[in-house]
Amino acid sequence: LNPNSSENAGRTGGIMPSPIAQMPQKIDINPPKGTRDFPPEDMRLRSWLFQNFREVSHLFGFEEVDFPVLESEALFIRKAGEEIRDQLYCFEDRGNRRVALRPELTPSLARLVLQKGKSASLPLKWFAIGQCWRYERMTRGRRREHYQWNMDIIGVPEVMAEAELISAIVTFFKRLGITEADVGFKVSSRKVLQEVLRCYNLPEELFGRVCIVIDKLEKIPLDEIKKELKSIGMSDEAIEELLEVLSIKSLTKLEEKLGTSGQVVCELKQLFALAEKFGYSKWIQFDASIVRGLAYYTGIVFEGFDRKGKLRAICGGGRYDRLLSTFGGDDVPACGFGFGDAVIMELLKEKSLLPELGLEVNNIICSLDPELQGAAALVASTLRGKGQSVDLVLESKPMKWVFKRAARINAQRLILIGKSEWERSTVAVKILSTGEQYEVKLDELD
């Protein structure tokens, strides 16, 4: 912008355009609406959270998978009136293809399972951590992206699969110091709904739409719920019966309502018995109102909630035995859960369970004069070769600057390359926590 600088040299006569006129359009340094940057202090927390996701997944013998954040829009087009559909971050690409930023991971996982087809020996136990997107009018100021941890078991029809998944989440909570006093799981089965709808001869294909309306039970007024159920084609009597069943909060009462023989009650009893064996009985409770907001669930559904009731659902999942066949594959039983990175962080903050994660560097190395830069590089490589982290001072800096930086990056040791020491193959070492100082032979430095 300096009118006298070289690139302007030789410009003839005329008034130099004012620097402002040359100023490139100042770009917005904030991330796009509804999205986040992760500067180091936030990235350390995120990495810590994901490390726990990964370690629990490996503890349960799951394999990590990943898929593109961009998918064909068709993967997410379901006609059940889901919120996730209304907020799909979709567009037409330069090849005129309808594509979308994935709003969830399960459909991509199902696509990959089908791609593996017969070669995939069941059961598959896969997990993924991926960024998911939604396009919301920013009127609500909500985020447009979040990271989700998913674990899925493909090919196991028995309730043992759901019990295993809940055990994984409980294990994760315990690792972070969250107990059954802080959170719980509401468990139900969509077959409860199916049972009621069958009694009232509601066609099977409307089942998903009813679930999506029911999922809004605590979010919109009851008469709005009734209106939507009526518009789907339910009679007043069916609606009353449905709402009555959904208010059941104990398996015993459900049994009275639906009878003991039904597969529904039997499956749920099995799950609660397994919970006992896994050791997380105190974490789960039956709650018939839980249906989850995704149309493809077909059986047991569950969601993690904070017992203070201040936060949105922490995680959720369930059985989706029909999803793969709706993608044209064979019928393969499947169940899984999604666990977002937002609510859990709010919960950990509230419970003061966030770890203090500072930057930690073993060594900071600097040379006391310019011609020893090479020597400093050599010492840095030697220590790095031994697995020690080194912050190498890359320019000649005054010692005051070096000490200031050493403190900021929390270096444990300062190594000075000085002329006289170097001539006798030694370096000066200062332990920054104690101030202890000594000289050490280069080949004894470890």
Ligand SMILES: CC(=O)Nc1cnc2ccccc2c1
């Ligand atoms: C609490 C929060 O951030 N939720 C959130 C944020 N972004 C999303 C993006 C896609 C789908 C669900 C999402 C959910």
